[in-house]
Amino acid sequence: MSIFPYIYFMIGSFGITDNEAQIGLYAGLITSAFAFAEFSTGVLWGRLSDKIGRKPVLMAGLIGTLLSMLVFGFASSLPIALLGRALGGALNGNIGVLQTTVAEIATEKAHQRPFIGGALAEPCVTYPSLFARGTVFDRYPFLLPNVVCAMILMLGILVGILFLEETHQEKKYRRDIGLEIGRRLLGFFDLCGRRNPPIKCIDANLEESRSLLEDEPPPGYRTTEGSPRYPSSRSLSPAAPPYSRSEARITGARKAPTVGMQKAFTRPVIVHIVGFGILAYHTMSFDQLMPIFLSSKMSKESPRLPFRFTGGFAMSSKDEGVLMVGQGVYSMFAQAVLFPLLARRFGCLNIFKLTVIIWPLLYFLVPYTVLLPPRYQTFGICFCLFWRTTAQALSYPPNNIMLTNSAPSMLVLGAINGVAGSTASLCRAFGPTITGLVHSRGVNIGVSGLAWWITGLVCIVGALESLFMEEPKVESCITDLIDEEAIDDHAMINPLSINAAIVAATRPGPTGTDGLSKGPKDPLHPSDEHTA
DSSP states (O other): OOSHHHHHHHHHHHTSOOOHHHHHHHHHHHHHHHHHHHHHHHHHHHHHHHHHOHHHHHHHHHHHHHHHHHHHHTOOSHHHHHHHHHHHHHHTOOHHHHHHHHHHHOSOOOOOOOOOHHHHSSHHHHOTTTSOTTSHHHHSTTHHHHHHHHHHHHHHHHHHHHHOOOOOTTTTTSOOHHHHHHHHHHHHHHHHHSSSOOHHHHHHHHHHHHHHHTTOOOTTSOOSSOOOOOTTOOOOOTTOOOOOHHHHHHHHHHHSOOOOHHHHSOHHHHHHHHHHHHHHHHHHHHHHHHHHHHHSOOOOSOOBTTTBBOOOOOOOHHHHHHHHHHHHHHHHHIIIIIHHHHHHHHOHHHHHHHHHHHTHHHHHHGGGGGGSOHHHHHHHHHHHHHHHHHHHHTTHHHHHHHHHHHOSOGGGHHHHHHHHHHHHHHHHHHHHHHHHHHHHHHHHTTBTTHHHHHHHHHHHHHHHHHTTOOOOOOOOHHHHHSOHHHHHHSOSSOHHHHHHHHHHHHSOOOBOTTSOBOOOSOSSSOOHHHHO
């Protein structure tokens, strides 16, 4: 849920100012309160997820976001609104944890943001037949969008507790009571769908599941020879032979690679984090400026081109909400369909570079849409939103994927994404504040596009920074997790196999042309040549 479509009207309802320039400044403060609090706790959430797992941190973040939305929805003054947003940022500084969880499940990410805030704000004005005057929604006109999102979050919390699996490599096998209840519920509904399943089919499924859990082939394909086991597999067979000392040390090396925080933040990781921060700065500035631009009153003064002109489109929060809903729907399509197609054909790095190089042009063109003839203004607005949504869909996912692939180990990915999330939060905090100040100054001097053009300069810096990015080489996760020093010091072959090989090599017998000992052709009937 985005507060941008109605934040302009919410600040106006507080009665603290009627100056449009000051409203933009207060909007930046409210946005920055969330981002500053998110920045202060982002690394903490990331490190905590590496220690206790991803799922508990994600559930805590959802609960914190739910509480903060209710506080913000009941806000009737600027301090309460600031408190609600700061509370949400402090308890929801786990966007890096979410990225880590998705990275441990899949390599393609979506940065989807549905915009439903504007369509539900001030329901007594927008939908008078459904919401009567004198109700709680009349006293708190911006409560409804927050209540709706709180209900969605409650559903997300319930689904997460029952069905979200832990993805941390060292925590994924601990007992999860919520997940057990969810599986029982799924099993109950599955049995209701199949009243009388065949007993043989159940036995076969159980045997197949047991074989997979034991990391062994199905019956009929098993051998008596030992095979190395990955540390992530649990053996349910009591007859499984214990690890040798060498295997145990290698397993320990896999579970706890010697990758410290200093080694985790390599040059490629730092470059991608910086790019992520710049991206967050100017996209958040766009998100703040566009609703203010759409809500501002139309100017009656004649423009003095090329730079001196003011005014907006005087849109209502409902109209803005409709635009934002359309933008959100297209954003899901662009990230789910458009980005995967282009990424497979051209690669993440090429898509990212091309996007950020042409992106600055958008910031220089947006202010001039107010000068279009009235019949073309709606088209100009939609075109700018289409451009911005496409650019975001082709920049955030590849940056996240390249950052994940640049991590030296998956066990420090939570900390890396925590730092990346905190960096982005800090940039999002400074972005609206600085942009609000610049916008206020620009309106006062008659140059409403000043904030847009300065943000475009920041976007140019991001385009130049992208030239230093390189496509990370994706290696096997097993190779990433094995300590090379441990491999050098300890052999991965079972010592019993080594002893058997030595005995076979030292067995007396003639040598052939290849210099290897020839054993008997038939161990029960040795040849005369061998017995001699």
